[in-house]
Amino acid sequence: MIQASPILALDNVSKVFGHADRPVYAARSVSFALHPGRTLALVGESGSGKTTAARLIMREYQPDAGQLLFRGTPLGKGDAKALKAYRASVQMVFQDPFSSLNPVHTVRYHLERPLRLHQPRLDGAGRTAAIEELLARVKLDPALVMAKYPHELSGGQRQRISIARALAVNPQVIVADEPTSMLDVSVRLGILNLLNDMKAELGLALLYITHDIATARYVAEDIMVMYAGQIVEWGAMESVLGDPRHPYTRLLLSAVPDPDRPFAETPPDSELSRIETIRRQSALPQPEIQQVAENHFIRPIP
Amino acid sequence: MSDPVLSIRSLNIDYVGSDTDFHAVRNVSFDIAPGEFFGLAGESGCGKSTIAFAVSRLHRPPALIRTGSQILVGGRDVLALDDEELRRFRWREVAMVFQSAMNSLNPVLTVEEQFYDVLRAHGKITREAARARAAELLKLVDISPDRLTSYPHQCSGGMRQRVVIAICLALNPKLLIMDEPTTALDVVVQREILQRIDKLRKELGFSVLFITHDLGLMVQVSDRIGIMLEGELVEVNQARTIYTDPRHDYTRRLWASMPKLHGAQIRQESAP
Numbered sequence: 001m002i003q004a005s006p007i008l009a010l011d012n013v014s015k016v017f018g019h020a021d022r023p024v025y026a027a028r029s030v031s032f033a034l035h036p037g038r039t040l041a042l043v044g045e046s047g048s049g050k051t052t053a054a055r056l057i058m059r060e061y062q063p064d065a066g067q068l069l070f071r072g073t074p075l076g077k078g079d080a081k082a083l084k085a086y087r088a089s090v091q092m093v094f095q096d097p098f099s100s101l102n103p104v105h106t107v108r109y110h111l112e113r114p115l116r117l118h119q120p121r122l123d124g125a126g127r128t129a130a131i132e133e134l135l136a137r138v139k140l141d142p143a144l145v146m147a148k149y150p151h152e153l154s155g156g157q158r159q160r161i162s163i164a165r166a167l168a169v170n171p172q173v174i175v176a177d178e179p180t181s182m183l184d185v186s187v188r189l190g191i192l193n194l195l196n197d198m199k200a201e202l203g204l205a206l207l208y209i210t211h212d213i214a215t216a217r218y219v220a221e222d223i224m225v226m227y228a229g230q231i232v233e234w235g236a237m238e239s240v241l242g243d244p245r246h247p248y249t250r251l252l253l254s255a256v257p258d259p260d261r262p263f264a265e266t267p268p269d270s271e272l273s274r275i276e277t278i279r280r281q282s283a284l285p286q287p288e289i290q291q292v293a294e295n296h297f298i299r300p301i302p
Numbered sequence: 303m304s305d306p307v308l309s310i311r312s313l314n315i316d317y318v319g320s321d322t323d324f325h326a327v328r329n330v331s332f333d334i335a336p337g338e339f340f341g342l343a344g345e346s347g348c349g350k351s352t353i354a355f356a357v358s359r360l361h362r363p364p365a366l367i368r369t370g371s372q373i374l375v376g377g378r379d380v381l382a383l384d385d386e387e388l389r390r391f392r393w394r395e396v397a398m399v400f401q402s403a404m405n406s407l408n409p410v411l412t413v414e415e416q417f418y419d420v421l422r423a424h425g426k427i428t429r430e431a432a433r434a435r436a437a438e439l440l441k442l443v444d445i446s447p448d449r450l451t452s453y454p455h456q457c458s459g460g461m462r463q464r465v466v467i468a469i470c471l472a473l474n475p476k477l478l479i480m481d482e483p484t485t486a487l488d489v490v491v492q493r494e495i496l497q498r499i500d501k502l503r504k505e506l507g508f509s510v511l512f513i514t515h516d517l518g519l520m521v522q523v524s525d526r527i528g529i530m531l532e533g534e535l536v537e538v539n540q541a542r543t544i545y546t547d548p549r550h551d552y553t554r555r556l557w558a559s560m561p562k563l564h565g566a567q568i569r570q571e572s573a574p
């Protein structure tokens with residue numbers, strides 16, 4: 001998508017579920033790249049394949065076709081050592097801060113565990129110093145939260161702990177899957193600002209997965225729109241939002257709540273049916289990608 | 303303004319504790335006019351759902367509505383209803399679409415049986431008449447009568463949500479309360495459902511009390527909006543005005559913390 005060398009790239013990755021005679025493409029020929037110091041937003045409705053993309057990156061799923069490239073090298077299966085190194089470089093922040101932390105362990109335990117695993121040479125004092133630094137980075141007071149259990153923290157504080165836990169292994173890539181959708185408006189902004197700071201200060205590559213396009217515009221330079229397992233439109237944020245070319249992107253943008261204008265009418269059934277074609281013809285060859293602006297592409301409807 | 307459908311006066315609701323009470327709703331008063339779409343906004347824990355539940359007296363201990371509070375629906379004092387009156391009042395006067403209502407259908411009953419359940423509980427009706435009424439109600443929400451024989455799991459999330467709304471409208475309520483009705487749906491389906499509700503309230507004349515944390519959506523669909531902060535109603539105004547010209551500092555800070563879809567992006571270091 002962009003020049004320069006990416007840290008992580010998906011190259012024509014597909015993931016298929018269901019029977020061979022009725023395949024469901026959760027991801028179909030998905031390609032994108034993550035670059036240091038940049039955020040790429042992945043948007044789409046529920047079931048469009050956003051989380052499948054995250055799971056492919058996290059190696060929870062093996063691709064059925066295509067490959068993942070880490071620093072330009074294809075990732076093979078089953079090499080435990082390489083996988084551990086990969087895990088230290090690619091971390092995830094989950095949607096639900098209420099279930100992603102273990103209720104029976106303190107904040108200290110949550111942050112100490114990745115340190116023990118990935119920095120075995122660090123002694124107790126070193127780990128404590130590292131935990132304090134992590135908490136300061138996510139703007140929490142170590143003295144106040146270190147000994148606390150998850151239930152003693154607010155949703156926003158918990159999400160900050162999740163982010164600190166992801167940062168504990170000095171990752172280069174962070175995949176954040178709907179990290180703010182369960183938080184209140186005011187708390188949400190704090191987490192988005194934190195993601196922006198991490199990107200700028202640590203030079204992280206971020207994949208920001210969301211259905212909230214307004215927050216995507218706040219944190220990301222680039223955007224991909226996913227529908228029925230395929231990325232249908234992608235490119236520079238302002239280009240895609242300002243001049244959407246794919247019928248699905250237009251539909252999605254017209255339906256996004258926006259206090260600055262009244263609701264647009266739902267398009268006629270013929271238009272919706274045309275978009276549905278993408279899902280229905282998922283087994284047929286895909287149309288060629290079209291470039292519509294300098295950094296703006298679509299995959300048209302077959 | 304004609305007589306309000308809902309009139310709330312000096313509503314105080316506490317969650318009673320062993321040592322101290324938590325004041326969830328503090329001295330809240332507002333009216334909803336016939337046919338009006340009223341939005342109640344605020345962050346988690348501000349008391350908006352507590353109010354929604356209290357209107358049909360669905361609040362449960364330790365929630366306690368304090369003496370002196372008044373909830374009038376069509377001029378009737380809801381807090382004074384006895385059990386039988388309350389049973390008749392619910393659904394007939396005020397119907398409620400709950401959060402993630404698409405999961406509030408009974409999984410082992412067909413759509414038709416769920417309609418029959420409501421219609422029979424509130425009046426004598428034959429199976430045939432109930433089926434005809436159910437088909438008519440499904441048509442209102444743009445669902446084919448073929449679906450009467452479906453089970454909930456055979457319908458999509460959006461379709462289940464529309465079935466719930468159709469069931470809520472079965473007894474022609476004066477007021478429809480919707481607590482985060484579309485939170486679990488994608489935006490395309492959400493728009494479709496809210497536009498449908500908007501059309502129906504204009505045709506059938508019911509009022510809507512709409513609760514959501516999505517403030518952008520609330521501005522788009524509501525006639526008037528009330529903003530709640532820590533149990534208090536801090537500002538009530540026309541939807542457009544409250545967005546373009548907020549008077550309360552908290553309202554201003556809420557808008558300032560919402561990222562924008564176009565134009566100049568918000569700049570803010572701290573949260574409200």
